[in-house]
Amino acid sequence: MTAHLLGIDGMDRAEIEELLDLTDTFAEIGRRPIARVPALRGRTVATLFFEDSTRTRVSFDTAAKRLSADTLNFASGSSSLSKGESLRDTVDVIASYGVDALVVRHPMAGTPHRIADWTDASVINAGDGSHEHPTQALLDAYTIRQHRGALDGMHVGIVGDIRHSRVARSNVLAFSALGAEITLVAPTTLLPSALVGWPVRVSHDLDEVLPSLDACYLLRMQQERITEGLIPSVREYVADYGLDAARAARLPADALICHPGPTNRGVEISAEVAADPRSVILDQVVNGVSVRMAVLFLLLGSGRELADKAEPEVGP
Amino acid sequence: MTIVLRGGRVIDRSGERVVDVEIGDDGRIADVGTGLSGDTDLDASGCVVSPGFVDLHTHLREPGQEDAETIETGARGGALGGYTALVAMPNTEPAMDCAAVVELVRTLGRGAACEIVPTGAMTVGRRGEDMAPMGELVDQGVGIFTDDGTGLQDPRLMRRVMEYSTGLSHRLGRPVVLAQHCEVTALAAGGYMHEGEWSSRLGIPGQPAEAEELMVMRDIALVRLTGAHMHFQHLSTAGSVAMVRDAKAAGLPVTAEATPHHFTLTDAACASYDPVFKVHPPLRTDDDVAAVRRGLADGTIDAIATDHAPHTDHAKELSFDLAPPGMLGLETAFSLALEGLGLDLPDVLALLSWRPAAIAGLSDRHGADIQPGNPANLCVVDPDATWVVSGRAMASRSSNSPFEGRTLRGRVRHTVLEGQPVVVDGEARR
Numbered sequence: 001m002t003a004h005l006l007g008i009d010g011m012d013r014a015e016i017e018e019l020l021d022l023t024d025t026f027a028e029i030g031r032r033p034i035a036r037v038p039a040l041r042g043r044t045v046a047t048l049f050f051e052d053s054t055r056t057r058v059s060f061d062t063a064a065k066r067l068s069a070d071t072l073n074f075a076s077g078s079s080s081l082s083k084g085e086s087l088r089d090t091v092d093v094i095a096s097y098g099v100d101a102l103v104v105r106h107p108m109a110g111t112p113h114r115i116a117d118w119t120d121a122s123v124i125n126a127g128d129g130s131h132e133h134p135t136q137a138l139l140d141a142y143t144i145r146q147h148r149g150a151l152d153g154m155h156v157g158i159v160g161d162i163r164h165s166r167v168a169r170s171n172v173l174a175f176s177a178l179g180a181e182i183t184l185v186a187p188t189t190l191l192p193s194a195l196v197g198w199p200v201r202v203s204h205d206l207d208e209v210l211p212s213l214d215a216c217y218l219l220r221m222q223q224e225r226i227t228e229g230l231i232p233s234v235r236e237y238v239a240d241y242g243l244d245a246a247r248a249a250r251l252p253a254d255a256l257i258c259h260p261g262p263t264n265r266g267v268e269i270s271a272e273v274a275a276d277p278r279s280v281i282l283d284q285v286v287n288g289v290s291v292r293m294a295v296l297f298l299l300l301g302s303g304r305e306l307a308d309k310a311e312p313e314v315g316p
Numbered sequence: 317m318t319i320v321l322r323g324g325r326v327i328d329r330s331g332e333r334v335v336d337v338e339i340g341d342d343g344r345i346a347d348v349g350t351g352l353s354g355d356t357d358l359d360a361s362g363c364v365v366s367p368g369f370v371d372l373h374t375h376l377r378e379p380g381q382e383d384a385e386t387i388e389t390g391a392r393g394g395a396l397g398g399y400t401a402l403v404a405m406p407n408t409e410p411a412m413d414c415a416a417v418v419e420l421v422r423t424l425g426r427g428a429a430c431e432i433v434p435t436g437a438m439t440v441g442r443r444g445e446d447m448a449p450m451g452e453l454v455d456q457g458v459g460i461f462t463d464d465g466t467g468l469q470d471p472r473l474m475r476r477v478m479e480y481s482t483g484l485s486h487r488l489g490r491p492v493v494l495a496q497h498c499e500v501t502a503l504a505a506g507g508y509m510h511e512g513e514w515s516s517r518l519g520i521p522g523q524p525a526e527a528e529e530l531m532v533m534r535d536i537a538l539v540r541l542t543g544a545h546m547h548f549q550h551l552s553t554a555g556s557v558a559m560v561r562d563a564k565a566a567g568l569p570v571t572a573e574a575t576p577h578h579f580t581l582t583d584a585a586c587a588s589y590d591p592v593f594k595v596h597p598p599l600r601t602d603d604d605v606a607a608v609r610r611g612l613a614d615g616t617i618d619a620i621a622t623d624h625a626p627h628t629d630h631a632k633e634l635s636f637d638l639a640p641p642g643m644l645g646l647e648t649a650f651s652l653a654l655e656g657l658g659l660d661l662p663d664v665l666a667l668l669s670w671r672p673a674a675i676a677g678l679s680d681r682h683g684a685d686i687q688p689g690n691p692a693n694l695c696v697v698d699p700d701a702t703w704v705v706s707g708r709a710m711a712s713r714s715s716n717s718p719f720e721g722r723t724l725r726g727r728v729r730h731t732v733l734e735g736q737p738v739v740v741d742g743e744a745r746r
Contacts, residue, residue, distance in 0.1 A: 088633035108635035109519035110589025129637075131519025169519060192516035193524070 004116045004123045005295055007132035008173035016177055019294055020142050026293035029066065030286070039301050040069035046099040047126070048074045048091075048115075050106040055261060056126050056136075059285070060103045063292035069300075072097060087111065088118055095119045100300050104128070109166075122299040130164045136260055137170035139291040141178055143284050144215050147256055152179035157209050159185040159241055160219030160268055163192050163230075167260045168219060172200055183209050185241065189230040206241055210250040217258045218243055218268045234267060244270040248278075256280050317355045318346065319737060321730070324360025324696060327662050328367050328685045329670045337365055339692040343735030347688055358730050358737060360696045366665045367683045368400025368693040368731065370672040371646065372495075372573050373464070373549060373621035376402065376432070378424060379417070380409025385626035385713050387421065390646070391428035392746065393624070393711035395738045397646040398695035398728040401673070401682045402430045406437040407465035413437035413448040415456055429731075429738040429746040431693075433676060435460045438477050438494065444468050447477055454484045454492065459677045462495035464549060465596075467531050469501055474535070478544035490677050491569065495547040498531035498556065499523075499597060508637050510583040510598040518587060520636055525553040525604070528597050532556045536563045539570055547675060548572040550623050552597040554607030561616040571675050572611070573621035576652035577643060577718060579608045585718065591632050591639030592716050595625070598641075609657055612667060619672035622649050626714035644717045647710050650697060651724035661699060692735040701727040711744060 008016070029037055045064035047057050057073065064071045074094055094102065101122045104112040109131035116123040127133040144151060156175050162168045162184050175182055176199040183201045184191065191202065203209050210216065221237060231237050238244075243257065251257070257269070257279040265271045274281060321337040326348070338354050340346035371394065377385035387404075394402045404421055406412035412421060418434045425432025436453035440446045442463040450461060461481065468474045481492040504527035509515050511522025532548060536559060539546045551557055551572050563570045577595060582602055585593040593599060611617040625642025632639050653664045673683030681691040705722045707715030731739035738746045 086630045086633040087635055088630075106635060108637045111635045113589045114633075114635070129519050130521070166519060169517075193511050193522060194513040194516045196513045197517075 003299060005134055005299065006113050006116060006123065006125045008134045008137050008170045008177070009132065011177070013177045016138070016141065016174060019138055019291070019298065020145060022294040022298065023142050023287070023290045026297070027287065027290040029293070030290055036066050036068060038068045039297055040064070040067040043100045043300050044070045044072060044098060045101045045103065045296060046072040046074060046094055046097065047103040048076070048094060048105070049126070050076050050111070051127070053105055053127065056105060059288045060126060060292050063289050063296055066289070067293055067296055069296070072099065087114065091115050091118050095121060101296060124295060124299070127166050129166065130169070131166050132170045133166040134170050135288070135292055135295055136167050137174035138295070139284055139288040140171055140217070140258060140260070141174050142287050142291055143258065143280050144256060146283070146287070147280060148214060148254070150179070151175060154180045154214040155183065155212050156180050156215045156217060157183045157185050157213045158217045158219065159206060159243070160221055161190045161225060162186050162219070163190050164222070164225070165219050171217065172198060185209055187231060187240070190225065207247065207250060210247060211252065213251060213255050215256040215258055216243065216251055220260065220262065221264055221268045238267055242268055242270065243273050245272045248273045248276055251278065258284060261285065317341065319356045319358055319732070319735070320352050320354040321360045321365050321694070321696060322357045324363045324365040326365045326686050327665055329666070329683070330685050332662060337686060337694070339732060339735050341735070343692055345686060345688050345690050345692050348686060358696065358740065360730070362700065363696045363698045363729055364661060365686065365694060365696050366398070367669045367686060368695050368733070369398045369650070369668040370401045370403070370676060370678060370682050371399050371622050371624065372403045372619055372672045372676060373575070373623045374402040374404055374646065375407065375623070375625045375642065376404045377626055378408065379420060383713065384628050384631070387424045387428055387432055389711055389713050390624070390626070391425070391430040391432060392744045393646040395429035395731045395733065395746065396711055396728060396742070396744055397648070398650050398668070398697055398731055399430050399646060400693035400695065400731065400733050401433055401676070401678055403433045403435060403460060403676055405464045406435050406462060407442060411437050411442045413440050413442065415449070415452050418453060418456055418458060429733060429744060431682070431733070433678065434458060435462050435495070437461065438463045438468055439473070442466065444470055444473065447473070447480065450480060450492070451484060451487070454488050459488055459490065460493045460495055460547070462497065462549070464495065464497045466501070467497045467499045471534055471538070475538050475542060478538055478542040478546070481544050482542060491545040493545050493547050493675060495549050496531065496535055497549050498528045498535070500527045500530045503527035503530065508594060509586045510600045512583060512601060514583040514586060518589070520586060523598060525555060525600065528553050529555040529559065532559050536568065536570065539563070539568050543569065545569045545571070550575050550578060550597060550621065551608060551611065551617060552578045552600050553604050557607045557611040557616055561611065564616060571618045572616065573619045573672070574608045574612055574617045575621060575623045576645060576649050576656065579605055579612065580652050580656045581718060589636055591634065591636050592643060592718050592720070594636060594639055594641050595623070595643050596641040612657055613659060618675060620649060620653050620667045621672065622646050626712050627716050628714055632716050642716070644707065644710060644712055644714060648705060648717060648719050648724065650728060651726040652719070654699060654726035655724060692732050694732040695728055696730040697726060698729050699726050701725070703727050
């Protein structure tokens with residue numbers, strides 16, 4: 001793998017599987033009484049978030065700390081950039097602290113790619129606009145694999161606001177690379193304008209799709225989609241695309257219910273369904289830390305050696 | 317001092333011949349023929365001598381954004397690109413919406429390496445709310461009105477501007493031209509590239525081709541209603557080209573331009589996420605590029621215009637949504653037209669010189685035939701020379717060329733403005 005993780009786009013099956021295999025090792029570390037190894041001692045991981053996201057930032061921060069890396073957190077509203085300081089200025093300032101990895105979240109697609117051109121640090125895309133969120137896709141694939149084995153031949157439904165979803169774009173790429181079949185379920189206004197070349201089927205009928213799914217992946221529905229006029233109302237969205245208990249009953253008994261969080265209870269998922277035994281939402285959160293440890297380790301440490309060796313040394 | 321352009325092939329609207337061109341002290345062509353002598357020779361062997369180019373669409377940024385470009389540096393870049401006249405867009409700060417600002421631009425343009433031709437805004441402050449004092453501007457010699465940078469959204473006000481313009485033609489001595497940046501804001505807002513396969517994949521919000529086409533459609537209807545002369549700026553979609561073709565066939569007084577980037581680049585370029593490829597209207601699909609080329613070849617599109625839009629490095633080093641749209645164009649236009657259109661050289665020169673000159677009402681001094689008595693606004697181009705594009709090496713104060721690093725064929729060797737050599741052997745003299 002390259003020195004950056006900018007997207008699932010460009011990763012092949014072998015690279016994704018290598019990362020998922022490595023994640024097993026770090027998941028084990030996470031279960032220890034003292035979940036910390038000195039693998040990245042002396043290295044610095046900076047999170048650079050231009051958009052609020054406590055969950056993802058804390059997950060990366062935790063992953064870095066478990067690897068004994070030093071961490072720096074920069075939060076900046078993207079609006080401040082338009083007031084004079086260029087993005088590059090900001091990156092130069094942060095790079096001057098001597099960071100080895102930059103974990104970047106930005107409301108606009110492609111910003112981590114630009115930053116990667118300007119810095120020697122490894123750049124990890126922690127979500128760029130409506131483009132990609134590769135560590136989310138890796139943790140999702142890991143979670144499904146953990147519960148159901150290989151994704152080959154599995155049928156995954158991704159439901160909701162595909163158009164604006166970086167999670168959906170990364171998951172389509174990751175799940176299809178791992179051999180799953182994918183159906184996107186959404187009203188037309190929440191689908192990308194052109195799906196040419198996407199390895200997906202499209203449905204506007206969730207009830208029809210549910211019985212054939214091995215995993216039902218629900219996306220967060222944002223209130224602003226209503227103000228933008230993309231759907232008439234939350235009520236109508238819930239009626240057609242919300243996963244409530246009645247709909248969940250149409251899912252096979254061994255199907256998984258996934259959500260990237262934070263959930264809108266009563267919108268894309270009912271409270272009852274979130275607590276369904278088939279829901280793996282909290283597993284996704286736990287696995288997120290392990291996957292991010294694996295990513296940081298592969299990019300910054302001697303990841304390949306680690307995969308070959310027995311185990312990382314347990315720290316103090 | 318008299319100058320002889322020696323050994324070149326002369327091409328103008330009247331045809332093609334191998335002759336020397338003598339330029340007199342008065343800034344006019346003194347003689348055309350063989351065995352001419354003058355105080356200085358400019359070698360034109362292996363080259364083509366053409367009437368100077370006319371850019372219908374240049375952003376010179378002065379007044380207001382002099383860190384990105386000035387009239388002096390923009391005109392120098394124009395001269396290096398073979399241009400002798402630049403039509404300056406009004407989206408300066410303050411906007412060119414009144415006599416004072418237009419006069420300032422004219423004054424700053426005196427002594428520049430190109431003739432600077434100010435446009436006037438159609439509406440006050442280019443805000444699309446109140447008509448600019450068009451009569452006052454016409455009396456100052458302004459012949460093209462545009463709110464470029466944005467289209468005039470309100471159809472009622474657009475109709476009034478069109479009607480009003482037709483009553484000013486007698487004061488100008490020719491039809492007043494209204495130039496529209498066709499973009500329906502309600503459809504385009506929040507879109508930073510062309511909406512389609514690439515925007516879907518890249519996650520960059522797109523704006524559909526229809527955002528341009530709906531305004532082309534509206535304005536053609538209003539031309540039919542009012543009889544105003546409408547010039548469509550930077551046409552970029554197959555649908556727009558088709559509508560303009562039909563409007564011309566119907567005998568309506570419409571003209572159109574297209575930019576080199578719209579006939580050479582596609583939305584796939586945005587995959588780099590580099591805002592150097594962000595431009596309005598956005599880079600479109602292969603089909604649109606092909607349609608624009610056909611439009612230029614069959615006369616539907618009258619002229620190549622650069623939409624030269626300098627932006628500082630600093631401004632482009634922002635995320636794709638926040639970076640301003642626009643790209644440099646003056647120094648690459650000739651090469652791209654020569655390479656990209658598959659047209660014969662005389663047709664390329666027509667699109668760059670005498671046809672835009674006619675739209676801008678400059679035919680008495682730009683794009684004119686190369687014959688004794690006419691003003692010596694000329695360029696000498698070497699169609700076979702190759703060069704490597706470098707934004708930093710350009711005269712512009714900015715360097716946002718989307719063609720950085722590309723090897724192009726066709727280079728401007730000399731440019732003569734009002735008899736004065738402003739570019740000699742590819743070096744600016746002014």
